[in-house]
Amino acid sequence: MFEILEHPADIGFRARGRTLAELFEQAGEAMASIALELEDIAPRREYPLSAEGPDLEALLVNWLSEVLYWMDGERIAFRRFRLDRVSPTAVTGAGLGEPRDPARHRAKLIVKAVTYHQLRVAEVPEGWTAEVYLDI
Amino acid sequence: MVEIESIDEWRHRIRRDPERGMRTDVIVYASRALLEQISKDLSLQQAMNVATLPGIVGPSLAMPDIHQGYGFPIGGVAATDFEHGVVSPGGVGFDINCGVRLVATSLVEGDVRPRLKETVNQVFRDVPCGTGGEGFVKIDAGQLEQVLAHGARWMVENGYGDQRDAEFAEAGGALEDADPDCVSARAKQRGRPQLGTLGSGNHFLEIQYVESIHEPEAARAMNLAEGQVVVLIHSGSRGLGHQVCTDYLAQMNAAMKKYDITLPDRQLACVPTQSPEGQSYLAAMRGAANFAWANRQGILHFLRGAFRRIFGQDTRLDLVYDVCHNIAKQERYEVDGKKRDLLVHRKGATRAFPPGHREIPEAYRSVGQPVLIPGSMGTASWVLAGAQGAMEETFGSVCHGAGRLLSRTAARKGRDARQVQKQLEEQGILVKSETRDGILEEIPEAYKNVDEVIEVVARAGLARKVARLRPMGVIKG
Numbered sequence: 046m047f048e049i050l051e052h053p054a055d056i057g058f059r060a061r062g063r064t065l066a067e068l069f070e071q072a073g074e075a076m077a078s079i080a081l082e083l084e085d086i087a088p089r090r091e092y093p094l095s096a097e098g099p100d101l102e103a104l105l106v107n108w109l110s111e112v113l114y115w116m117d118g119e120r121i122a123f124r125r126f127r128l129d130r131v132s133p134t135a136v137t138g139a140g141l142g143e144p145r146d147p148a149r150h151r152a153k154l155i156v157k158a159v160t161y162h163q164l165r166v167a168e169v170p171e172g173w174t175a176e177v178y179l180d181i
Numbered sequence: 182m183v184e185i186e187s188i189d190e191w192r193h194r195i196r197r198d199p200e201r202g203m204r205t206d207v208i209v210y211a212s213r214a215l216l217e218q219i220s221k222d223l224s225l226q227q228a229m230n231v232a233t234l235p236g237i238v239g240p241s242l243a244m245p246d247i248h249q250g251y252g253f254p255i256g257g258v259a260a261t262d263f264e265h266g267v268v269s270p271g272g273v274g275f276d277i278n279c280g281v282r283l284v285a286t287s288l289v290e291g292d293v294r295p296r297l298k299e300t301v302n303q304v305f306r307d308v309p310c311g312t313g314g315e316g317f318v319k320i321d322a323g324q325l326e327q328v329l330a331h332g333a334r335w336m337v338e339n340g341y342g343d344q345r346d347a348e349f350a351e352a353g354g355a356l357e358d359a360d361p362d363c364v365s366a367r368a369k370q371r372g373r374p375q376l377g378t379l380g381s382g383n384h385f386l387e388i389q390y391v392e393s394i395h396e397p398e399a400a401r402a403m404n405l406a407e408g409q410v411v412v413l414i415h416s417g418s419r420g421l422g423h424q425v426c427t428d429y430l431a432q433m434n435a436a437m438k439k440y441d442i443t444l445p446d447r448q449l450a451c452v453p454t455q456s457p458e459g460q461s462y463l464a465a466m467r468g469a470a471n472f473a474w475a476n477r478q479g480i481l482h483f484l485r486g487a488f489r490r491i492f493g494q495d496t497r498l499d500l501v502y503d504v505c506h507n508i509a510k511q512e513r514y515e516v517d518g519k520k521r522d523l524l525v526h527r528k529g530a531t532r533a534f535p536p537g538h539r540e541i542p543e544a545y546r547s548v549g550q551p552v553l554i555p556g557s558m559g560t561a562s563w564v565l566a567g568a569q570g571a572m573e574e575t576f577g578s579v580c581h582g583a584g585r586l587l588s589r590t591a592a593r594k595g596r597d598a599r600q601v602q603k604q605l606e607e608q609g610i611l612v613k614s615e616t617r618d619g620i621l622e623e624i625p626e627a628y629k630n631v632d633e634v635i636e637v638v639a640r641a642g643l644a645r646k647v648a649r650l651r652p653m654g655v656i657k658g
Contacts, residue, residue: 049590051588051589051590051591052249052588052589055251055589056589056590099434099435102447103431103434106431107431110427110431114367114371114424117371117420117423118367118370118371118420118424119370147312151616152312152381152615152616153616153618154312154381154382154616154618154619155311155312155380155381155382155658157275157276157382157420157423158275158423158424158426158427159427160251160252160275160448161251161252161430161434161446161447161448161450162250162251162252162446162448163251164447178251180251180274180275180276180423181381181382181589
């Protein structure tokens with residue numbers, strides 16, 4: 046689950062997950078949905094992704110920066126994400142999607158970067174929640 | 182609650198609060214009405230956080246277009262001591278050398294108005310936004326190294342412009358001491374196919390006409406006349422610059438402990454300028470800045486092609502000037518009677534050097550540096566000239582735009598893109614965007630009144646009004 050948050054110049058999202066793995070999957074999907082129309086994308090290929098960070102906040106920023114690099118640098122359209130291994134300082138998993146095809150994949154916004162601005166990762170009774178703002 | 186005292190009608194001060202770790206005051210340039218708008222978001226808190234940076238010299242400055250950013254406010258200026266202060270990638274921003282270039286054409290409004298739709302369509306085809314991926318400038322890995330080292334100058338030498346183009350850009354379209362080896366493979370991979378593309382968000386290309394001239398002598402020097410058609414280009418270093426900032430923020434967040442630096446916001450991450458990490462960032466930042474100048478040069482090249490196809494091969498499109506508004510530059514200023522080398526961080530702020538400054542092209546030296554301030558797509562943009570006040574008060578800097586008022590979601594709420602497009606058409610403004618949200622999020626109501634912002638910097642003596650530009654055709658991502 047995720048929802049889009051307001052920011053005067055940019056855009057953010059709040060993601061939730063029953064587990065930390067689900068939180069990272071949802072955060073990836075939230076960012077992917079800001080860049081492209083998800084319904085246009087077929088999850089027909091798997092792209093291995095991983096990230097490290099000294100703490101949970103940095104780990105989430107680095108995970109999303111990894112996803113963003115594959116979106117913008119390797120031009121992959123992601124439909125969803127799967128986390129295989131999660132520790133407080135490292136994650137490995139995969140993005141499911143296909144090579145970007147401008148004729149088929151409608152673009153919404155170009156995401157420039159993932160920021161630390163008002164970043165929040167917290168454990169809640171239902172699992173985990175995070176708020177992240179993106180520079181667009 | 183932040184306590185703000187007014188120095189005069191245009192200047193306001195937040196006093197240094199040592200309990201918050203502030204090392205200096207914040208000075209805000211604003212009218213009372215703008216100050217009220219500015220106080221509604223986090224921008225003043227962010228300007229106070231900037232005042233905690235080690236080695237900050239003079240006040241943390243807030244321009245009248247200031248709005249909430251991430252870490253640094255957008256519309257902020259901070260100078261640090263070049264030898265003993267810090268460098269902060271957040272003080273430059275993710276879009277390194279995001280900037281504006283103004284092009285003067287040999288056409289007048291009456292030439293373009295009847296063929297506006299055709300012109301907008303042609304430019305839209307020839308100058309890609311990049312939401313789909315690639316631009317038309319094809320370079321290999323070796324050529325990218327040259328672009329990073331030599332910026333717009335490489336483009337000009339390789340057929341994407343004329344010699345004059347490089348001369349009429351800030352820093353001659355390339356910063357010295359850029360080191361392509363300090364730019365990561367990922368940054369290069371993101372940037373290489375994007376050279377010559379506009380990007381999305383608030384980036385645009387606008388076909389405009391000069392509505393009014395406010396200082397005839399300066400306008401003449403800048404080759405601007407009433408009724409003349411000009412083109413304003415707003416773009417930056419695309420994925421390359423964004424990745425450079427991302428890479429070094431991660432590095433600096435890890436390195437800050439080593440230098441015993443603690444800050445109220447991680448997005449402000451910084452290291453001593455003279456440290457290996459600081460020097461490496463600056464060398465990479467200069468490379469990304471050069472990429473941005475090359476990018477805007479590529480856009481100008483394809484713009485020329487589009488205009489000449491419609492209006493004939495002898496149509497002139499001369500670069501008036503190109504300024505960056507996201508950058509950190511080593512500059513020398515007199516502080517308390519002593520000349521000092523400073524690193525001036527301009528985050529959403531434009532350099533505005535006064536008449537006589539040696540870094541201004543000779544053609545403009547007697548009138549001052551052209552300062553290009555884009556407004557929102559339905560209102561106006563301004564050409565200013567730098568004034569002496571900027572050297573004395575703001576480290577040669579002024580505002581960079583109108584400044585956002587509404588969030589992107591609030592701008593979209595209850596509005597229909599086609600209706601907005603129609604309303605603008607009724608005002609004689611044709612908008613073409615790659616995405617529906619691109620139009621809605623940049624509606625005129627989402628921005629502060631650009632005229633009010635300009636009034637502040639003019640009345641405060643930081644810059645002088647030269648010309649007001651009105652949009653006719655807008656192309657955006």
